[in-house]
Amino acid sequence: MRNICAIIVVFFMACSIPGYAQPRHSFALGDSVFLLDNRPFQMICGEMHYARIPREAWRQRMKMAKAMGLNTIGTYVFWNIQEPEKGKFDFSGNNDIAAFVRTAQEESLWVVLRPSPYVCAEWEFGGYPYWLQNENGLVVRSKEQKYLNEYKQYLMALGKQLAPLQVNHGGNILMIQVENEYGSYGDNREYLEINRKIFQKAGFDGLLFTADQANDVARGFLPGSLPALNGIDNPQRIRQLVRRYNNGKGPYYVAEWYPAWFDWWGSPHHVVPPEKYTAQLDSMLSAGISVNMYMFHGGTTRGFMNGANYNDKSPYEPQISSYDYDAPLDEAGNATPKFMAFRSVIQKHLPPGQTLPDVPAAKPAISIDDIQFRETTGIFNILSSPKINQRLLTFEDLHQAYGFVLYRTKLNGGAKGKLAVMGLRDYALVFINGRRAGILDRRLGDSSINVEMPQGSVTLDILVENLGRINFGPYLLNNKKGITQKVLFNNQELENWQMFSLPLDDINAIKRSAAAKKYTEAPVLRRGNFNLVKTGDSYLDMSRWGKGVVWVNGYNLGRYWNVGPQQTIYVPGEWLKPGNNEIVVLELIKPQQAILRGIEKPSLSN
Structure with missing residues (x-):
């Protein structure tokens, strides 16, 4: 039995x-x-x-x-x-x-x-x-x-x-x-x-x-x-x-x-x-x-x-x-x-006697009150040990798939002229002694800026973002990321680089520290929390922000950028919870922005 x-x-x-x-x-x-x-x-x-x-x-x-x-x-x-x-x-x-x-x-x-x-x-x-x-x-x-x-x-x-x-x-x-x-x-x-x-x-x-x-x-x-x-x-x-x-x-x-x-x-x-x-x-x-x-x-x-x-x-x-x-x-x-x-x-084309099920009601959507970010960490404060090399290394050389790489070198100042980044893939913020000197954007064909180097030893930082590898056409074999050739200042190649990997693949593993005041207009990670009585889909209104990435409860929700057309980031209700929820925003170009809210409908047009 x-x-x-x-x-x-x-x-x-x-x-x-x-x-x-x-x-x-x-x-x-x-x-x-x-x-x-x-x-x-x-x-x-x-x-x-x-x-x-x-x-x-x-x-x-x-x-x-x-x-x-x-x-x-x-x-x-x-x-x-x-x-x-x-x-x-x-x-x-x-x-x-x-x-x-x-x-x-x-x-x-x-x-x-x-x-x-x-x-x-x-x-x-x-x-x-x-x-x-x-x-x-x-x-x-x-x-x-x-x-x-x-x-x-x-x-x-x-x-x-x-x-x-x-x-x-x-x-x-x-x-x-x-x-x-x-x-x-x-x-x-x-x-x-x-x-x-x-x-x-x-x-x-x-x-x-x-x-x-x-x-x-x-x-x-x-x-x-x-x-x-x-x-x-x-x-x-x-x-x-x-x-x-x-x-x-x-x-x-x-x-x-x-x-x-x-x-x-x-x-x-x-x-x-x-x-x-x-x-x-x-x-x-x-x-x-x-x-x-x-x-x-x-x-x-x-x-x-x-x-x-x-x-x-x-x-x-x-x-x-x-x-x-x-x-x-x-x-x-x-x-x-x-x-x-x-x-x-x-x-009209169903077999005789077959009917379609009723259309389910729309999923619930919620607004999220203004989120106050109470913790800010400068991106220069989360750097790990660099890879050091005379010449520049790509993301692939660094065995890094996605995210960002910070390229750093030192040079003697007291000169002004053209700084050219050859083979930029794909978007870069340029800093001289911690002050933002310009932005380069592959979409627009921007690969150089005119800069003035102050007297003395100068620290040059170039933060490069991989904006996505080509997915169609003959350039599938030309898809490496980072700075893929060289950097010139007044036609002289700069060498002796430190390269800091910032894959940001686990936002919870990023160490927290205060923003360094010496960096002006440097990107920041802002952390905040919001409480919910009930959950539902929501859309973070990024229209006043600049460019960056958003995480909610550890999930990377994607990129935002004020060039549009997308103005909101979708937050799935399935990934929210009643009570406390955590949000992290990496803001690249408007580090002073500090207020964010969720709305009930998306905005996908400028």
């Missing part, structure tokens, strides 16, 4: 584990449609990224996806958060991609997985970990052996997490993308075939696909894998392109359909009215085309993980922290007019 009871207990425990002993499904390519268990299946998919949403809110966002009519969600997998340092993998907390996929299964949602090592996604380095640049000779997106070795190690680790969650193993992952818009970068079919074999060796034995912009699909498709399309919504053109590169057959999948767009610092906030896209969505669904909205829900690019655009024809453009994207679901996870308009379209 005891043995029988034990068996019953084990059985019920097993059945309660998400994904355990789930029925296996088949997912295949028909001549014109996807076949799920041999029946036609049209994916109505929306992109949302696990790393841009608090883990505590994953399920709420998925319920919203169901309420709009989605049956599938798409997500990238970001190599640089899963393997932040070489050989050190992290699948915990918000990085637990397998838990994200299992949560989707519990919410009866299928998943399209996009773990191709390169993701773009307005994400730092297009998803590549910074340390790849320290591997001598390594060339990303190529057949170069060092790259393939690192790529393979990462995919093997990822396969252990996700391969069992494929639909043919009882999971909910329908398809896996093996490269991302490769046709806009290269056309090496052998490289793509190597990709496919690595994925298969890692256990991804389900349906594989590529995705390219319509004009690039000829360069980026991989024979034998479905050629999905991006940035197109004309059903006739979609059919023509897919048939051309898929042996005259379908099915037809738009892997990225853009009902909105992203923002970068110094640009206007992008807003696209829903009525501009409802007809296109209706026509694609009417034609039986499967669609993935990029983005259904953008969320927030927290910490230092935003990417940047740059090419020969445009300036360096780092993206903002808000990834609201003017998506159907806003940054906090609430339905927008676009959500309701798309829901109405999708309702």
